[in-house]
Amino acid sequence: MKTFKLIALEIMDGDEAVNVPLTDGLIINKEDEQSTWLLEAYTAAPLYDFFKKITDEQKEVIVQAVITKKDNDPAFFQTKVVTLTQFKNHISVLLEGRLRRARRDYSELLLDSLLQKGFTGNALLNEFKEKMKSKPRIK
Structure with missing residues (x-):
């Protein structure tokens, strides 16, 4: 497995991109046979309802992630919410998915x-x- 810092995250919601302001973030390439990636976003509590809806619908979402450095090109992943944990002022969202290779x-x-x-x-x-x-x- 390889672990990287998640610098920026946007969730595609239809034609709109929802910016997820990160307090902290982590992305892991599991390097397994399914080419699975895990993305954890630690963000503000007001986004709980947005992620709860995605979780309840078991909906796959496309995410745009900037990894390691702000200057890096964004990578796109097709993901599902695995866990959603609510804290006092923050939430933790764990997404699992695969890298979408653009042509x-x-x-x-x-x-x-x-x-x-x-x-x-x-x-x-x-x-x-x-x-x-x-x-x-x-x-």
Whole structure:
């Protein structure tokens, strides 16, 4: 098994991305035959109802996770909530799933998105550099 720091997490809820502000986070590659990953998010208690609904529906969710360093490209996982634990001011959400391998990497998707929005020349370059730092979700 390999363990990494979870830096940022977004849950895809339909067409919307729900940002999960992390107090702390951990991600584990179990390196098993099923290529399973575990993601633990320790976050604010007000998100309990959101995760409780996902848990009760036993719904699979796509998550976008930034691992180890803020500058890293996000990785996408197809997951299910395994456990949801409520504390006084926080919750712990344990998700289990598999890495979704994209055919194109984040930088290609971002560039394509910016070109579709009409960016060209220096404006394209500047917007690309800015977005590569902030890593927004790309539809």
